[in-house]
Amino acid sequence: MAIAIALILLAFGSVLFHFLSPWYFTPIASNWSTIDNTISITFWVTGIVFVAISVFTAWAVLRYRHRPGARASYQPENKKLEVWLLVVTAGGVAAMLAPGLVVWADIVHPPADAQVVEAVAQQWSWAYRLPGKDGKLGKVDSRFVNDDNPFGMNPADTNGSDDVLLVGPEIHVPLGQPVKLLLRSKDVLHDFAVAQLRVKMDLVPGLVTYTWFTPTRTGSFDLLCEELCGIGHFAMRGRIVVDEPAAYQEWLARQPTFAQIQARAHGDVVAGKTAYALCSACHGPGGEGNVAMNAPKLSGQGGWYLERQLRQFKQGTRGVHDKDTFGKVMAPMAATLPDEAAIANVVAYIASLPDTAASPTIKGDVDRGRQRYATCAACHGGEGRGIAATHAPRLKGMSDWYLARQLKNFRDGVRGAHPQDLYGAQMALVAGMLADDAAIGDVLAYINVPAR
Ligand code: CUA
Numbered sequence: 387m388a389i390a391i392a393l394i395l396l397a398f399g400s401v402l403f404h405f406l407s408p409w410y411f412t413p414i415a416s417n418w419s420t421i422d423n424t425i426s427i428t429f430w431v432t433g434i435v436f437v438a439i440s441v442f443t444a445w446a447v448l449r450y451r452h453r454p455g456a457r458a459s460y461q462p463e464n465k466k467l468e469v470w471l472l473v474v475t476a477g478g479v480a481a482m483l484a485p486g487l488v489v490w491a492d493i494v495h496p497p498a499d500a501q502v503v504e505a506v507a508q509q510w511s512w513a514y515r516l517p518g519k520d521g522k523l524g525k526v527d528s529r530f531v532n533d534d535n536p537f538g539m540n541p542a543d544t545n546g547s548d549d550v551l552l553v554g555p556e557i558h559v560p561l562g563q564p565v566k567l568l569l570r571s572k573d574v575l576h577d578f579a580v581a582q583l584r585v586k587m588d589l590v591p592g593l594v595t596y597t598w599f600t601p602t603r604t605g606s607f608d609l610l611c612e613e614l615c616g617i618g619h620f621a622m623r624g625r626i627v628v629d630e631p632a633a634y635q636e637w638l639a640r641q642p643t644f645a646q647i648q649a650r651a652h653g654d655v656v657a658g659k660t661a662y663a664l665c666s667a668c669h670g671p672g673g674e675g676n677v678a679m680n681a682p683k684l685s686g687q688g689g690w691y692l693e694r695q696l697r698q699f700k701q702g703t704r705g706v707h708d709k710d711t712f713g714k715v716m717a718p719m720a721a722t723l724p725d726e727a728a729i730a731n732v733v734a735y736i737a738s739l740p741d742t743a744a745s746p747t748i749k750g751d752v753d754r755g756r757q758r759y760a761t762c763a764a765c766h767g768g769e770g771r772g773i774a775a776t777h778a779p780r781l782k783g784m785s786d787w788y789l790a791r792q793l794k795n796f797r798d799g800v801r802g803a804h805p806q807d808l809y810g811a812q813m814a815l816v817a818g819m820l821a822d823d824a825a826i827g828d829v830l831a832y833i834n835v836p837a838r
Contacts, residue, residue: 390444397440418584496598500566507576510618518548547645555624560634577613653734682788686741691779743783746834755832
């Protein structure tokens with residue numbers, strides 16, 4: 387009796403939980419309501435079968451419970467029962483699978499007028515490419531991939547010169563316009579998944595996979611990689627912003643084409659030297675850093691990283707948090723650089739400065755630090771020299787007291803919290819694994835070990 391009641395409670399409790407729980411589909415933001423319907427049908431079929439079998443089992447437990455002297459009758463064949471079971475099971479399975487086939491046929495046939503968006507995945511970040519006015523994407527090949535050409539654009543293919551290239555986790559798309567996603571990976575399997583858009587498709591190295599959607603409401607939606615792709619998988623996130631068409635056009639006009647990126651002038655060292663006079667007051671004439679001024683070493687840091695940080699300070703995506711005391715000092719300094727050329731100039735001058743390793747100031751357990759650093763090495767490199775392709779700056783030989791402060795800032799939500807600081811947000815996720823200040827000290831002590 388107790389078992390029968392438990393079975394019934396379990397069945398009806400599960401059904402109740404399904405209807406009352408707050409964990410269900412996120413509100414849909416695309417045309418794919420048919421996907422939701424398909425899943426609902428599957429829930430109904432499996433739900434009915436689950437309740438029916440539970441109730442039948444409870445009934446059988448009661449009806450055929452042990453009675454002294456009673457014997458079971460043996461019926462190995464029962465044509466009538468088998469026909470019934472066969473028909474009902476076949477009907478249930480068909481009801482679950484057939485709607486999926488119809489929806490799948492839709493998924494593999496993008497509308498002819500869909501706007502093409504290419505998403506490129508790598509461990510552990512996203513980049514996007516849009517065909518320019520000619521509507522054609524230029525040819526790409528992995529042998530062209532380098533730090534200056536992360537998409538592997540073939541410079542000889544003129545179709546590519548007006549391609550819009552977006553290195554970064556965020557892409558905008560216009561409301562109501564079908565989007566055809568072309569998906570490729572530079573290294574391992576990744577997966578492009580946006581819950582609200584009901585989009586989910588694997589990226590396979592060596593192939594271009596595709597899928598499509600039509601956004602039905604504006605908003606900002608998280609893109610998650612949903613294929614385990616290595617140590618940084620959990621932090622491989624992006625963002626799809628759905629704009630009104632006019633706002634989208636405005637955004638699009640601000641994005642650079644391949645030709646514009648190629649034509650960007652390299653920084654002018656002489657002009658940069660003049661601008662650097664202001665920086666040298668805190669960072670030192672040789673960019674060596676000054677702990678008394680809370681100004682980190684700059685010389686030897688990757689130019690791409692310095693440019694990105696200067697831009698962020700200038701745009702107000704870094705150095706604006708209330709508790710970021712020293713970032714708030716830097717922000718107005720960055721604002722004195724009027725444009726992209728000024729940023730490039732000052733960074734070019736910093737690149738010309740002698741690179742002398744900063745003296746270590748942080749102590750910790752090197753062995754424990756080595757173990758923890760394995761995670762950092764995935765992006766910053768085994769030696770901590772920084773890797774432009776993974777957007778990870780150099781750590782080795784830089785100001786360790788500054789790195790300690792930034793790790794704490796990332797961990798405590800002081801840095802990487804601004805919605806537009808997308809790489810900072812990624813680092814904040816990773817910094818969360820350093821539970822206390824001792825752990826931070828251990829990692830820095832390991833980075834400080836001279837030669838290995
Ligand atoms: Cu890429 Cu998980």
